[in-house]
Amino acid sequence: MSMELPKHYDPREAQERWLRFWTERGFFHARPDANRQPFCIVIPPPNVTGALHLGHALNNTLQDVLIRWRRMQGYDTLWMPGTDHAGIATQAVVERRLREEEKKTRHDLGRDELVKRIWQWKDQYEKRILGQLSELGCSCDWQRTRFTLDPVCARAVRTTFFKMFKDGLIFRGKRLVNWDAQLQTSVADDEVENVKQKGKFYYFRYPILARGSGTLDHVLIGTTRPETMLGDTAVAVHPEPARELDKRERELEANLAKANEKDTREIQERLERLRRRRTEMLPHLEQLAELAHAGTILELPLLGRKIPLIADRYADPEKGTGAVKITPAHDYNDYAVWERHRATGEPINILNPDGSINDNGRGEFRGRAFSYSGLDRMDARRKVVEDLQELGLFDREEDIENTIPLSDRSKTPIEPYLSDQWFVRMGDVDNQPGLAQRAIDAVKDGRVKFTPERYGKTYLDWLGEKRDWCISRQLWWGHRIPIWYVYAPENELKRIFAGRDDVTWRLDEVNGRWLVCALEDLPTDILGPKYPLEQDPDVLDTWFSSALWPHSTLGWPEATPELAYWYPTSVLVTSRDIITLWVARMVMTGLYNLDKVPFHHVYIHPKILDAFGETMSKTKGNGLDPLDIIARYGTDALRFQMVHLATETQDSKMPVANVCPHCDELVPVKMEHLGGKTRKITCPSCKKPFRPGGPWHAVDPELPTAKQASERFEVGRNFANKLWNAARFLFLNLEGYKPEAIRHEALPIEDRWILSRLATTTATVTQHLENYRFSEVARTIYDFTWSEFCDWYIEMSKRRLSDAAAKPLVQRVLVGLLDGILRLVQPIMPFVAESIWQALNEVAFERGLPAPEPAAESVVIAPWPVLPESWRDAAMETRIGHMQELVRAVREVRNRYTVDMKTNLDVFVRCAESVAGDFRTLTPFIAALAGVGRLECGPDTAKPRQSATHVTPEFEAYVSLQGLIDVSSETARLQKQLAEKLKHIQAARGKLGNSNFVDRAPADVVQQQRDLVADLQNQIKAIEENLRDLQEG
């Protein structure tokens, strides 16, 4: 029976067909099975509103490879899918649409309505992202799909929060946030836009109160935001200005020595400025430092507060007046300074949420009362300047251009603002290891292993700081914080909540109210109308629910069979930038809630960068849409490339091109196209305009949008096609195929060779998978399939297929090989593997090596190949290696020269015999593969390609072929190596023999040298034995 396949592999048809087939058969659905080993991965949940991008493609392909491989190995395999509600990102998307389409803010809608809208949005977009993952071939158990806000996850969140609150791990604290005073909300960093604009720099004087020594009676400071002086808690100067300036000067001089022309000018200018400043300012700076060291106190103008002059490196001696005012409540850098000098007192918040000055803006100075309370911050700025002028403390103002942070949403200046937030305590409590320490221990003692190992350091360093985790966010979309505030006598609380173990409370020491924490929502009138409860308006940080993902998705806090069976999960696959935010927190909560780590391994994969080495992002507009790649090259090609670029260390640059929608020409994306600014590109080939494509492009009705492409995916596409055509060759030659067991020892040499290679390849691939060496996995399979199976074995099989007596055996071997290759390929390129597998099931249902068996109904559930170790034969592989070299050499000679046929044949036969040795059966293959046979049967029409001036081409060919045996053979190679080593040994001996060396070198070094010589001698012995073996046969 034979059948014919189309000439090219059609990915589109295969993808649709097998996706449906797999789903119908339920191959991806898992149930706990005590008779099998569990293997489980939880997906890093993509943002619900996100679209699939290349990072997802990489991350999920790698997980799928592991899952598919383990499934074939017989593990009870669960890949748990789901999506993340991604608080700020999602709410921002919906709010933006609201603004653009209905000109409304969230306040117009109200909390409940906005949340309702986001849920609608979520339902729509969750389908999209999950559908895209499915298209990628991800073999997730889709029936178990979770969402971080669904009831199961919500219960886990509540339970954890409640437990932490009860354990005293959750507390109130202060933190600086980006405050949008107009919208009265905090804003995430990526929603802050830095804008250059004209502004003023103001200088004024702070009087020195208690002077240690010296002549100064004030300190001059400069600022762009004078009103923030109301919140100053200190003034900082550099502790060692002279040393610092010296150091910088030296550095600049050193740089100058090797700078190029352009940099030289810049450095020289800076050096000049530095030296001038040194001359002009240094005595003053030194005096300031001295004052700071002496504990000088300043008097804050207008408010009369006493603030210290402190020494801190943050104050740059090269800039300004050398002294910096410190306003910890309203500046991130100042806050950091304050953290180093906590003794200077608590940060002072001077703003109301609406941006006006609060009651901290009142005070008395030199007998006069000043108040800014209630003034808008911009009005306060003017009044502060006026008042300082009046007091004679104002020095001067300068026009400058500075950068100020604007809120992306309201376009008003962002105010860093110290506000009340909820925190989780990371540190140790009562000398017991806290959340951070327990997570640290888990990695230190190897319960959690990172691959590559170095990322363990990132994790440990970050956790080592044990910084408390701020978990509240001023948003509406997310898990609302289950805390209710109430002013009431404690008796009332006791009366209502006594005996309830799902409610607990604690006194808020700051304002005397109760903080009530509950597992379930509390009615606000539960204490009666006199004591209304008010729920905290904030929601939890998205990472709080993400941190529970490995156990919440498996049903915790319920004791589900899934949790018992699959937790801890096997491996977590993610990117390095969320090691701290996500990985560390999963370990913490896993240990906290279940006393078990959430996963045994963490595999960190590289990042895909654009052609210029920058991360792909929406704002840069340099992304690549995986769906375009799938459409153009096929899913298997995309997956192959993802696996192939997943190397140990290196991030991968991915040049992107737009496909001209008019003429299909690839137009590379250039630097100037980035930033999302380019709306139109003119095709250099057909001169027609189009809109650049990308995963984040908006549709433009006027202009056709380009699809994207990248040459990098051709490798995978070509490989899929190669595999397809190898299968096609088989199908054309399977007539009369009969399954039957083979006897390995009776096989011809080329069969034993390819089976040895298959066994080696299978073992290597398995090992690489175990070690997460994905790139090697792809490369090993690719090389074996293409360069050995196709290039050599199939070619050698052609002769035998035309020989009726030899045919049945070679058919069995070919089918067995293809079967094995398909199984190896399946985890990476499941669609093409399944296509061929199903076709093979039609014509050779019973197959396999060494004995045939009925095939699995899908390659997805076929067993992972394990071949007899005894099939691996290194000597055989070397022998065929020689043959290949001979063939290559003959081909080269044929390609280079026109040779006399008779001489050539004669020389060739001698070479072939010499190489083949006792494997005479190989000689015909050598002849066929080298094309020598054709030389015999007609005039060689090839023209001389290299002129021979002093030797005839025939002579050169002859010499090449003669030389070949010596140069190419393993014998010669080993001999050469041997000679090298002998030389080294002699050198080593010489050193040892040198009495000087023996006398002076430490004993262990001498011993080391002796060991080395002994070692080398052993190696030589081994080599010599090898040589003898080779010569004998």
Next chain:
RNA sequence: GGGCGCUUAGCUCAGUUGGCUAGAGCACCAGCUCGACAAGCUGGGGGUCACUGGUUCAAGUCCAGUAGCGCCCACCA
């Protein structure tokens, strides 16, 4: 400011404890429409392994320094 990584062919990248004549794909050159595959086959050219120094019998690989590039954390998702 702290931490991590990268620099190997024109391009994108491999190169596991030091031990090859430093590899692959693409691109390039020459030749092949021979019954699996032109998304292919055969052969070829192309590298001071960023630079400087050190350790070693032996360095792309280990160590130190220099230069350039990138990422993460400091605030945030």
